[in-house]
Amino acid sequence: MSYKFHQFQVVGRGLPTESDEHPKIYRMKLWATNEVRAKSKFWYFLRKLKKVKKSNGQMLAINEIFEKNPTTIKNYGIWLRYQSRTGYHNMYKEYRDTTLNGGIEQMYTEMASRHRVRHHCIQVIKTATIPAKLCKRESTKQFHNSKIKFPLVFKKVRPPTRKLKTTYKASRPNLFV
Amino acid sequence: MPFKRYVEVGRIALVNYGKDYGKLVVIVDVIDQNRALVDAPDMVRGQMNFKRLTLTDIKIDIKRVPNKKTLVAALEAADVKNKWESSSWGRKLIVQKKRASLNDFDRFKIMLAKIKKAGVVRQELAKLKKETTA
Numbered sequence: 001m002s003y004k005f006h007q008f009q010v011v012g013r014g015l016p017t018e019s020d021e022h023p024k025i026y027r028m029k030l031w032a033t034n035e036v037r038a039k040s041k042f043w044y045f046l047r048k049l050k051k052v053k054k055s056n057g058q059m060l061a062i063n064e065i066f067e068k069n070p071t072t073i074k075n076y077g078i079w080l081r082y083q084s085r086t087g088y089h090n091m092y093k094e095y096r097d098t099t100l101n102g103g104i105e106q107m108y109t110e111m112a113s114r115h116r117v118r119h120h121c122i123q124v125i126k127t128a129t130i131p132a133k134l135c136k137r138e139s140t141k142q143f144h145n146s147k148i149k150f151p152l153v154f155k156k157v158r159p160p161t162r163k164l165k166t167t168y169k170a171s172r173p174n175l176f177v
Numbered sequence: 178m179p180f181k182r183y184v185e186v187g188r189i190a191l192v193n194y195g196k197d198y199g200k201l202v203v204i205v206d207v208i209d210q211n212r213a214l215v216d217a218p219d220m221v222r223g224q225m226n227f228k229r230l231t232l233t234d235i236k237i238d239i240k241r242v243p244n245k246k247t248l249v250a251a252l253e254a255a256d257v258k259n260k261w262e263s264s265s266w267g268r269k270l271i272v273q274k275k276r277a278s279l280n281d282f283d284r285f286k287i288m289l290a291k292i293k294k295a296g297v298v299r300q301e302l303a304k305l306k307k308e309t310t311a
Contacts, residue, residue, distance in 0.1 A: 071222040151180035
């Protein structure tokens with residue numbers, strides 16, 4: 001499963017000067033499509049928090065963070081701040097996924113579809129893995145059932161490879177499971 | 178028409194699209210409305226969209242998210258492989274695979290066998306015709 005958004009840990013600080021020999025080192029975890037964008041995002045956020053820019057700062061480390069257990073299902077809670085047409089708002093969303101990158105990607109696509117918010121207008125404040133008891137949204141809580149059982153109601157007939165796709169078919173498909 | 182095949186923990190499904198096309202996998206857990214966590218003895222446990230799966234009639238008895246050993250043991254205990262290969266769906270898939278892997282000599286042999294079979298059928302039909310007219 002290839003994800004568009006990767007999680008990076010970016011570490012940087014302001015350049016040492018005569019007055020400040022050992023400036024404080026800051027570390028951020030953020031999501032970006034590649035390393036270059038991650039470094040840029042790091043300076044964007046750091047500029048808003050401290051009096052330091054890319055021109056008088058240095059990048060110390062950037063590492064990609066990979067999912068520890070991509071084979072278990074987790075409930076992710078994501079706190080975000082986004083810019084709508086009329087102002088900034090905070091939001092809390094929940095997603096069920098195997099990896100945090102998958103949950104973040106779901107968040108970006110859902111924000112784009114439900115609220116028409118493009119990804120550069122979204123800032124992820126915090127993410128957390130939520131245990132099942134503390135989930136707030138009904139749409140994630142409905143899958144917290146160890147004896148879950150439902151039928152697949154609508155079966156779409158699909159050729160097994162894109163090559164076998166044809167515009168016209170001889171007969172109408174049977175959509176019942 | 179009520180539904181007979183449900184998405185549930187332990188349902189065997191056939192992959193009908195993508196890299197694992199043709200494999201039998203077990204639904205080990207449900208992620209959300211469109212995706213399930215699937216597992217098979219020869220693949221890493223991963224997520225799969227229901228659009229890529231066709232449910233079968235076979236269901237094994239496992240708890241939610243078993244570890245690999247328990248899963249393989251449960252598959253052996255339920256004898257999924259034999260049940261699948263003796264079902265009409267499974268047999269049809271085997272025949273399809275065989276037909277796709279024939280070489281020219283095999284096709285020649287099949288042609289001769291078909292002609293022979295048609296000849297025997299026609300002889301029997303001629304006998305029955307003679308009996309009814311006589």
